[in-house]
Amino acid sequence: MMALRIVYLADASSIHTRRWAAHFAQRGYEVHVVSFLPGDIPGATVHVLDGGPVRSEGGNWRYLLHLPALRRLLRSVRPDLVHAHYLTSYGLLGALSGFRPLVLTAWGSDVLVTPHRSRLYRPLLRLTLARADLVTSDAAAMSNEMIRLGLPAERLLTVPLGVDLTLFNPADRDWPADGRRLISTRQLLPNTNLDTLLAALALARREHPGLTLDIIGDGPERGRWGELARQLGVEGYLRWHGGLDHGLLPAHLRQADLYLALTLSDSTSVSLLEAMACGTFPIVSDLPANREWITPGMNGLLVPPTEAAAAAEAILSAAANPTLRRRAAEQNAALIAGRADWQKNMEQVEAAYRALIQRKQAP
Numbered sequence: 001m002m003a004l005r006i007v008y009l010a011d012a013s014s015i016h017t018r019r020w021a022a023h024f025a026q027r028g029y030e031v032h033v034v035s036f037l038p039g040d041i042p043g044a045t046v047h048v049l050d051g052g053p054v055r056s057e058g059g060n061w062r063y064l065l066h067l068p069a070l071r072r073l074l075r076s077v078r079p080d081l082v083h084a085h086y087l088t089s090y091g092l093l094g095a096l097s098g099f100r101p102l103v104l105t106a107w108g109s110d111v112l113v114t115p116h117r118s119r120l121y122r123p124l125l126r127l128t129l130a131r132a133d134l135v136t137s138d139a140a141a142m143s144n145e146m147i148r149l150g151l152p153a154e155r156l157l158t159v160p161l162g163v164d165l166t167l168f169n170p171a172d173r174d175w176p177a178d179g180r181r182l183i184s185t186r187q188l189l190p191n192t193n194l195d196t197l198l199a200a201l202a203l204a205r206r207e208h209p210g211l212t213l214d215i216i217g218d219g220p221e222r223g224r225w226g227e228l229a230r231q232l233g234v235e236g237y238l239r240w241h242g243g244l245d246h247g248l249l250p251a252h253l254r255q256a257d258l259y260l261a262l263t264l265s266d267s268t269s270v271s272l273l274e275a276m277a278c279g280t281f282p283i284v285s286d287l288p289a290n291r292e293w294i295t296p297g298m299n300g301l302l303v304p305p306t307e308a309a310a311a312a313e314a315i316l317s318a319a320a321n322p323t324l325r326r327r328a329a330e331q332n333a334a335l336i337a338g339r340a341d342w343q344k345n346m347e348q349v350e351a352a353y354r355a356l357i358q359r360k361q362a363p
Contacts, residue, residue, distance in 0.1 A: 004357060005030040007077055009070075009094050010085035012039025012046045015246055016107075016161065016270065017085060023346055032077055034070060036063065047073060063089055067096055074099050080357045087128050088114045088121060095131040101356040104132045108267035108289075109191065111142050115149075126150050133356055136349065138268040141288035157352055160268045162342035163277045168250050170279030170333060175326040179257030179319035180210040183280065185249065185271045186261055188219030193285075193305055195228060196262045200311035202232040207316055211237065213260075216252060218243040253278035257325065258318055262305045266290065276300075277336045279329035283314045297324075299331040 006024055010017040012035035025031040025043025033039070033046045040046070049066045070093060074082065083103040084094035087110040094102050115122045129135060129151045136157045137143040143158045182201070186192040194215070205211050215238060222240070229235040244252070253259070259275035261284045268289050275282055276293070284290045285305035294300040301314040318325060 003028055003030045004081070004353075005032070005077060005079040006353070007074065007079040007082045008033045008044075008085065009035075009082065009090040011035055011037050011090075012041060012048070013037040014039075014085075017041070019161070019342075020083075020085070023342075024350070027350065032079065034073060036066075063093055064096070067093060070097055080360070081353055083353075086110050087125060091128045091132075092124060095128040101133040101360055102131060103134045103136065103353070103356070104128065105136045106138075106142055106146065106267070108139075108142065109265060111137075111145050111149075112265050112267065113191075122149075134352055136352075139289040139292060141292070142267045157348065159345045159348050160273065160340045161270050162340040162345040163270065163273050163336060164342045165277060165337065167247065168253070168274045168277035168336075170254065170277070170329055173254040173279050173329075175279075175322045175329070176257065177322050178210065179281070179322065179325060180208065180212060181255060181257045182211060182213040182260055182315065183216070183252060183256035183258070183275075184213065184260050185216045185253070185275070186263065186269075187217045188215075188221045188225065190221060191264050191266075192217075192219070192221070193262045193264050194221065194225045196306055196308050196311060197260050198225065198229050198232055198234060199308035200260075200262075200315060201237070202234050203308055203312035204315045204319075205234065205237065208319060211315070211319070212239070213237060214239045214241060214252060214256060216241045216244055216249065249274065250278055253280050256280050258283055258315060260311070260315070261285065262303070262311060263287070264305055268292065273336060273340045276332035277340070279333065281318050281325040281328050282332075283311065283318060293335070299328040299335065 006029050008021050012033050018041050021031050021033050021041045021044040031044040033044050036049055038048050081101050082094055082099045084090040085105045086107050087104055091104045115125050126149055134155055138160045143156055147153055201213055229238055253275055259280040259282045263285050266287050266289050272282055282300035286302040294302055296302050303310045303314050
């Protein structure tokens, strides 16, 4: 029997795309990835379309110029299913390709931010959603927003991406009385909002001069935030690691006491789930998606994303309370195992894939 073929329309350089594609390649599918950025994905064939510079803030309209090339590629590969990641770029291309069955995955800002930037984006998003056979979402807040945009609930699968529990777990970590080791693992993009985090660190160090911050991630804001750290007088207490191999991340998380993410908008953050799985105490923005995972004072803390003083207070409070941090780690381990196990959640996605393919093949 020939292997089922999946074409992913997605950024091949993204760890999330690599995880999806590599997982289904390991499951025996023939996997192709069509991307505007190069990337090496084990077991998958990557087709790169030269779309010019890719802007993280959106507005990559040149993608649409490659619609004829995409259609030719799909006719050549003859996939059983196409799955586009990120609704307002690759998702729109998938919708305009005319291929069915079409699965879309919303990533967060494509639903929560981009449609509010222009009156043009909202109808384009509605069009994209209308042409999808299935849309996956990793947070109830984002799912509800897509339903408000006209997506029928029966064409929606809400499932967190999850984490690999064989890698991300709290093995051999400790909870020191003085929780001085902070970590950020988000990409260095404007939405990550390190401005507030660096200001909070400067404030918190006035009372706790031992605090340090490890920053893991790459992005266009690296230079600006390096200069801000110098201006705030905290540059000597930061370690900039850049982008790391995903397999190295758990060790860094287990060595950290507090995980910080003061993002301005978000869906369910895989970075947050990874930190929770490793027993790192989360201090994150008070956003609807984060409220689905964090109960303040129990398994983490929520703070207004632009209030440095509130973030500093949360850092000092959690750093001084090892009992809270250990109790949170125990709760979070159970929560992640129950709701965010990568293998179990991908089984739901695979079942949905096969149902769509069978429906297409039915006489």
